[in-house]
Structures are given as structure tokens and as C-alpha cells.
Amino acid sequence: MSDILTKLTYQTFQQGKNYFGIAHRTLSGRLKEMISPSDRQIKPVSGELIFKLQQRQNNLNEIDWQDAERGIYPVSLLFDNPWEDFFKYYPIVWLDLPQIWERNKQKNYQDFSAEINTQGYPSYYVQNFHHQTDGYLSDLSANLYDLQVEVLFGGSADAMRRRILAPLKEKLKVFTDVSFNQLRVLDIACGTGRTLKMIRNALPQASLFGTDLSPAYLRKANQLLSQIPGELPQLLQANSEELPYLDNYFHGLTSVFLFHELPPVARQNVINEAFRVIKPGGVFVICDSIQLSDSPDLEYMMHGFYETFHEPYYRHYMTDNFEERLQQAGFVDIEMQVHFMSKYFIARKPN
Numbered sequence: 001m002s003d004i005l006t007k008l009t010y011q012t013f014q015q016g017k018n019y020f021g022i023a024h025r026t027l028s029g030r031l032k033e034m035i036s037p038s039d040r041q042i043k044p045v046s047g048e049l050i051f052k053l054q055q056r057q058n059n060l061n062e063i064d065w066q067d068a069e070r071g072i073y074p075v076s077l078l079f080d081n082p083w084e085d086f087f088k089y090y091p092i093v094w095l096d097l098p099q100i101w102e103r104n105k106q107k108n109y110q111d112f113s114a115e116i117n118t119q120g121y122p123s124y125y126v127q128n129f130h131h132q133t134d135g136y137l138s139d140l141s142a143n144l145y146d147l148q149v150e151v152l153f154g155g156s157a158d159a160m161r162r163r164i165l166a167p168l169k170e171k172l173k174v175f176t177d178v179s180f181n182q183l184r185v186l187d188i189a190c191g192t193g194r195t196l197k198m199i200r201n202a203l204p205q206a207s208l209f210g211t212d213l214s215p216a217y218l219r220k221a222n223q224l225l226s227q228i229p230g231e232l233p234q235l236l237q238a239n240s241e242e243l244p245y246l247d248n249y250f251h252g253l254t255s256v257f258l259f260h261e262l263p264p265v266a267r268q269n270v271i272n273e274a275f276r277v278i279k280p281g282g283v284f285v286i287c288d289s290i291q292l293s294d295s296p297d298l299e300y301m302m303h304g305f306y307e308t309f310h311e312p313y314y315r316h317y318m319t320d321n322f323e324e325r326l327q328q329a330g331f332v333d334i335e336m337q338v339h340f341m342s343k344y345f346i347a348r349k350p351n
Ligand SMILES: C[S@@+](CC[C@H](N)C(=O)[O-])C[C@H]1O[C@@H](n2cnc3c(N)ncnc32)[C@H](O)[C@@H]1O
Pocket: 125, 136, 161, 188, 189, 190, 191, 192, 194, 195, 211, 212, 213, 214, 217, 238, 239, 240, 241, 255, 256, 257, 258, 261
């Protein structure tokens, strides 16, 4: 009985976040049309497509519930939500909107506050992805990022991230001679640390590592991760194309929502680098956006995504062949999954 109640509470929680996301997107869209109207006509999403999306989201919630129920991670993780950030920063999400609209209108994709040092980063990185204020390079951006992503995905961003946990845990079982506290897992482009927090819940004893190019996002990740029990994950500023680790070091490596923001050459460099640092027998789990091949019915939305939000590499990403890229690096046993708006590749480095 209590399981049924918990499941109902979880479904209601997800539904509530979804309605909140819809309300936010509708209101902010109307406000934009009043204050900063665009010349581009946005075709409304059909009722049929909305129904399909709702079904995909419900399926995601069901799998999320099932994975918690079978002990991949604690049920409490399903209700994890950055409430403090929500109350502190949600009003700022609204206050920031006029700047976002202006950058969008002016096609200004490299707009950074004067105090931000943009030197030393790859040129593909120094821009305002999603028209975000300061790109990934300020504390303001790091504080608003998770709220913005949650609104975009109708409260399902974490449920999509959590889909990496079951394959990660399953594939790590090959290391039968390694105790849990000797397992090393790296999350590349860890952003504000939400995925690392989830991995900590699923693998409480493993040694966790996170890298990202943004010092501000790493600072935010450090804040989040220092609040949870267990060893503090080691965070390092690093380009995923050149990881500062020894060959064959990690048992598992994860990447969430990185690849669609990389140009094609960088994508292959990151996959090659992942292969280098993973141990023979180890696993690489990728979570990123859906692609045309798995979701042709959502093609219209995918084109809308890179046009509406500034996502300069997404168009190429939509048709990029990741299976080929992973094989080219040397990975084998490549599996693929799709959940709601995300796609997953699970690949093994041969022994
Ligand atoms: C869309 S965010 C995803 C963040 C996080 N993984 C998540 O689940 O929300 C992309 C992240 O990739 C980082 N990033 C982009 N290019 C990178 C690169 N070449 N090396 C390391 N981090 C990179 C950004 O700083 C940002 O934190």
C-alpha cells in the first residue's frame, strides 16, 4: 500500500513539474511576443505531437520508478529537487529573460560581462549556448542553469539523467575482483554536479570524479556535492578532449548533455579520450538529445530547438553516427536506448 502511495506521490510530483514547465514556457513566450516580438513565425505544436510527448514522458516516469523500486538508487532520489535554488533564483530567471531575448534578436552569440576572462577556452565553447547570460562562464549562469533546464524539459531533466545509472551499475559488475570502494567513475562535463549526486546515491562507496571547462559550474557542483554524505567527488577543470588522467584509470565514465554542444571533430576527440582513460572491460555511458534516426516524428521540434535556442552544433548532431564514432575509437558491445527526449549509448572497452 505504501509503495502505491509513494508511486502516486512521485507521479503527481512529476506531473506538477510538467505543468509548471508548460505554464512558464507559455507565459514567457507571450511576454516575449509583447516585449520583443520575433519576425519568425513559430508553428504551434500539433495536438498529436503533444500526446506523443506526454506518452514518452509517462514512460520515462514509469522506468524511473521501476529502477528505484528494484534498488538501482534510493526512492528518495526521485523526489530530489533543488528547492533552495528554486526559491532563491527562479525570480532571477524571469529578470534575465529580456537580456536573453535581446541577444537572440541581435544574433549576438558572444556576449560576456566585462569581468569574464574568455581566454584559454576552445573557440567553440566561448558563446552563449541557449542565449544564456555569460554562456557557461559566470556564477549567475551556474545558479540559473538547472532551473532553466528543468523548465525546458517539463521537470524531466533529472529523470533523463538517472537513466545512465542502471546501465552503469550493471556494466560495472564485470569488475568482480574490485570492491565497491575501489571503483572509479568519472563524469565528464559534469556541469553543476547533478549527475554526480545521482551516481553517489547509486554507488555510495565508489570514488567519484568530475571535470568541466567552466570554473563557475564546478564551484556550483562543489557546493551541491559537499552537502551530501560520502566522500567528496574530486572536481577538476579540464577539457573533455584532453583529460588529465592516466590511461586505463576509470572503471566507468559518464557524459550527460555534452555532445550536442560540441562540433564534430571535438565529439570524436572526446570519445577517443574517454576510450584512453577507461580500463579494459570498463563502460562509457552517454546521455544526450534524441536524434533523427530514433525519433523522426519529432524532427520539427529538433529543428525548432537549434533555431530557438542558440545550439550551433545541434543540426549536425541530429544525424551524427555515434555508433560509428564509438567503434572508431575502439569501443565494442554498443547498446542504444531512448527515453523521452534523450538518447543513450552504452559502450564497453574490450579486455
Ligand atoms: C548542457 S551542459 C550539461 C551539464 C551537465 N552534464 C548536466 O547534466 O546538466 C554542458 C556542459 O558541458 C561543459 N562543456 C562543454 N564543452 C566542454 C568541453 N570541451 N570539455 C569539458 N566541458 C565542456 C559546459 O561547461 C557545461 O557544463
